Amino acid sequence: MRKxxxxxxxxxxxxxxxxxxxxxTDLDVVVLDKLTYAGNRASLDGLPEDRVSLxxxxxxxxxxxxxxxxxxxxxxxxxxESHNDNSLRNPRPFLDTNIIGTYAILEAVRKHGKRLHHxxxxxxxxxLELDDPxxxxxxxxxxxxxxxxxxxxxxxxxxxxWVRSFGVEATISNCSNNFGxxxxxxxxxxxxxxxxxDGVRPKLYxxxxxxxxxxxxxxxxxxxxxxLDKGVSxxxxxxxxxxxxxxxxxxxxxxELMGEADGGYEHVNDRPxxxxxxxxxxxxxxxxxxxxxxxxxxxxxxxxxIEWYRANEAWWRAEKAAVEAAYAAQGQ
Numbered sequence: 001m002r003k004x005x006x007x008x009x010x011x012x013x014x015x016x017x018x019x020x021x022x023x024x025t026d027l028d029v030v031v032l033d034k035l036t037y038a039g040n041r042a043s044l045d046g047l048p049e050d051r052v053s054l055x056x057x058x059x060x061x062x063x064x065x066x067x068x069x070x071x072x073x074x075x076x077x078x079x080x081e082s083h084n085d086n087s088l089r090n091p092r093p094f095l096d097t098n099i100i101g102t103y104a105i106l107e108a109v110r111k112h113g114k115r116l117h118h119x120x121x122x123x124x125x126x127x128l129e130l131d132d133p134x135x136x137x138x139x140x141x142x143x144x145x146x147x148x149x150x151x152x153x154x155x156x157x158x159x160x161x162w163v164r165s166f167g168v169e170a171t172i173s174n175c176s177n178n179f180g181x182x183x184x185x186x187x188x189x190x191x192x193x194x195x196x197x198d199g200v201r202p203k204l205y206x207x208x209x210x211x212x213x214x215x216x217x218x219x220x221x222x223x224x225x226x227x228l229d230k231g232v233s234x235x236x237x238x239x240x241x242x243x244x245x246x247x248x249x250x251x252x253x254x255x256e257l258m259g260e261a262d263g264g265y266e267h268v269n270d271r272p273x274x275x276x277x278x279x280x281x282x283x284x285x286x287x288x289x290x291x292x293x294x295x296x297x298x299x300x301x302x303x304x305x306i307e308w309y310r311a312n313e314a315w316w317r318a319e320k321a322a323v324e325a326a327y328a329a330q331g332q
Contacts, residue, residue, distance in 0.1 A: 001027060001073040001074050001115075002027065002028065002073055003027065003028045003029070003030065003071070003072045003073050004021065004027055004028070004029050004030070004072060004073065004074055004075070004076055005029075005030050005032060005068050005069060005071075005072040005074070005075045005076070006018055006021075006029055006030070006031050006032070006075075006076050006078060007032045007033070007059050007075065007076070007077045007078055007079035007101070007105065008032075008033055008039070008059070008077075008078035008079030008080060009029065009031030009032065009033055009044070009054075009078065010031060010033035010035060010039040010040055010041060010043050010044055010054065011033065011038050011039050011040075011043075011078060011079070011184075012038070012043075012178070012180075012182055012183040012184060012187075012217065013078055013119070013178055013217055013220060013221065014031070014033070014076075014078035014079070015040070015043035015044055015182050016180060016181065016182055016217045016218065016221055017076065017078065017221040017224060017225075018031060018044060018047065018052060019047065020218065020221045020222065020225065021225070022047055022048065022051055022052060024225070025225070028051045028052070029051065029052045029053075030052075030053050030055060030068060030071070030072055031044065031052065031053065031054045031055065032055050032057055032059060032064075032065070032068055032079070033054065033055075033056065033057075033079070034056070034057065034058050034059070034079075034097075035056050037184070037319075038081075038082070038083075038184050040182070040184075040315070041054065042315055043182045043315075055068060058097075058101070059077075059079040059097060059101035059102075059104060059105065060096055060097060060100040060101040060104055061104070062104045062107065062108075065104045065105060065108045066104075066107075066108045066111065066112075068108075069105070069108035069109055069111075069112050069114055070108070070112050072114065073114065073115070074114055074115035074116070074117070074228065075105060075108075075109055075114060075115070075116045075117070076117050076119070076224065076228065077102065077105050077116060077117065077118045077119055078119045079097060079101055080097060080098050080101075080119070080152065080155075081093050081094040081096075081097045081098060081148065081151075082121075082148060083148065083186060083187075084123075084146050084148050084149075084271065085186075085271060085330070085332075086148075087146050087147035087148035087151075088146060088147065088271075088272060091147035091151075094147050094148055094151045095147075095151055098148075098151035098152055098154070098155050099151050099154050099155060099158070102118070102155035102158050102159065103158060105118075106158060106159065106162045106168060106170075109168055109169075109170070110162060110166050110168050113169075114169075115169050115170070115228070116159070116168060116169065116170040116171075117170070117171050117172075117173070117224060117227060117228050117231070118155070118156065118159045118170060118171070118172045118173075119173060119175070119224065120152050120155065120156050120172055120173065120174045120175070121149065121152050121174055121175060122136050122174050122175065122176050122177075122213070122238070122240070122278045122280055123144065123145075123146070123148065123149035123152065123275065123278070124142050124143075124144050124149055124152050124153040124156060124174060125140045125141075125142060125143060125144075125174075125278075126142075126143030126144060126145050126149075126275065127145065127275035127276045127277055127278060128276065128277040128278070128279060129276060129277065130209065130211060130276055130277050132277070134279075135213075135240075135279040135280055135281040136174075136238060136278065136279060136280055136281060137238060137281040137283075137284070138236050138237070138238055138284055142156075142157075145275055156172055156174075156236075159172055160172070160234075163233065163234045164234075169233045170233060170234070171227050171228075171231040171232070171233060171234070171235055171236070171237065172235075172236040172237070173223065173224060173227055173236070173237045173238070173239050174236065174237075174238050174239070174280075175215065175220050175223075175238075175239040175240070175280075176212065176213035176214065176215050176239070176240040176241070176243070176278055176279075176280045177212040177213060177214050177215065177278065178214075178215055178216070178217045178220050179214055179215075179216060179217065179301065179302065179305055180216050180217035180218060180301065180304075180305050180308075181217070181305065181308040181309075181312070182217075182315070183217070184319070185316050185319055185320060185323050186323050186326075186327075188247065188250070189250065189254070189302070189305065190305075190309060190316070191203070191323070191327075192250075192251055192254050192265075193254060193258070193305070193306055193309045194309060194316060194320060195324075196254065196255070196258050196260060197309065197310065197313070198320070200324075201264055201265055201266045202251045202254065202255070202264070202265040202266070203265070203266055203268045203327070203332060204247060204248060204251050204265050204266065204267050204268065205247060205268060205269075205270045205271055205274060205332070206267065206269075206270030206274070207248070207267070208246060208247040208248030208251065208267075209246050209247070209248065209276075210246060210247050210274055210275065210276055210277065211244055211245065211246045211247075211276065211277035211278065211279070212244070212245065212246075212247070212250075212277075212278055213240050213241075213242070213243050213244050213278050213279045213280050214241070214243035214244075214245055214250075214298055214301075215239065215240055215241040215243055215293065215295075216241070216293070216294070216295040216301035216304075216305075218294060218295070219239075219241055219293040219294055219295055220239055222291070222293075222294065223237070223239045223285060223289075223291050224239075226285075226289050226290075226291050227285075227289065230289050231289065237282075237284060237285045237289070238280050238281060238282050238284065238285065239280065239282055239285060239291075240279075240280025240281070240282040241282070241293040241295065241296075242280075242282075243298045244277075244279055245298060250302075251265050252265075253298075253299060253302060254302065254306070257299070257302060257303050257306055258306060268327075268331060268332045269330070269331040269332055271332075
């Protein structure tokens with residue numbers, strides 16, 4: 001491979017992936033991104049122009065996608081509407097991007113005989129009870145609970161169908177909750193960090209007992225590169241770093257790392273249909289492809305993330321007031 005098409009490459013995980021590709025490989029990258037509120041041109045700042053180009057456009061635009069896929073050797077498909085709260089308020093964009101956009105990609109890679117890696121989420125599996133010893137694996141049945149996770153489940157099934165029906169060369173990865181640099185401040189961890197930078201108490205949904213399995217974005221993307229290189233077509237790989245924490249623990253650790261008093265957070269209305277617990281069994285990825293996370297403990301990755309938001313206020317400042325106003329309108 002010499003050139004990748006990265007959809008959603010100006011978003012959180014996608015932009016970090018582009019930086020990692022430039023730093024760790026000799027591949028060139030074409031980024032396709034619609035630059036909605038979640039995409040940020042500044043997330044690609046500092047990358048060499050002779051190796052990275054940005055095309056502003058919609059992944060559901062079949063003609064555009066076809067032309068870009070034809071020019072590249074493989075596609076890494078990050079582009080997605082991904083915020084659960086937004087999907088509850090307005091599901092339609094999630095159908096357009098996550099379903100129709102994935103269809104457009106699949107038809108293009110089918111036509112031109114290109115390799116595809118499809119990025120998905122552990123939320124397609126629904127949730128687990130807080131005291132359940134089980135974790136999600138590649139054998140877990142799908143049980144999505146929101147418009148967001150339902151459309152991601154649908155996109156995964158489309159990929160599997162195109163592999164089986166048309167012989168498309170594709171892999172899928174389902175990852176647990178990412179954190180790290182360049183994540184939009186509507187998301188849980190950067191929202192709490194930027195609140196504290198502004199002297200505002202963090203917000204905690206309900207009692208804060210909901211558990212997420214956290215992974216640093218760099219570890220996720222290292223796994224994606226490995227799957228792209230060594231993954232078996234038609235296979236699904238779960239990516240997780242054994243980072244289970246409940247939301248209360250995460251907020252309290254952010255407070256500690258930022259030098260704030262214990263318990264200095266505010267309880268707000270819980271999210272409708274808030275999944276209880278996610279947990280990933282990544283043993284297939286570890287045993288078959290030899291992947292291990294760089295950030296072996298959540299605290300070190302979180303400390304690095306806090307420092308990034310402190311050092312890059314210009315990246316997020318313009319969005320902060322609008323994000324908090326939208327949450328306030330929902331009582332959150």
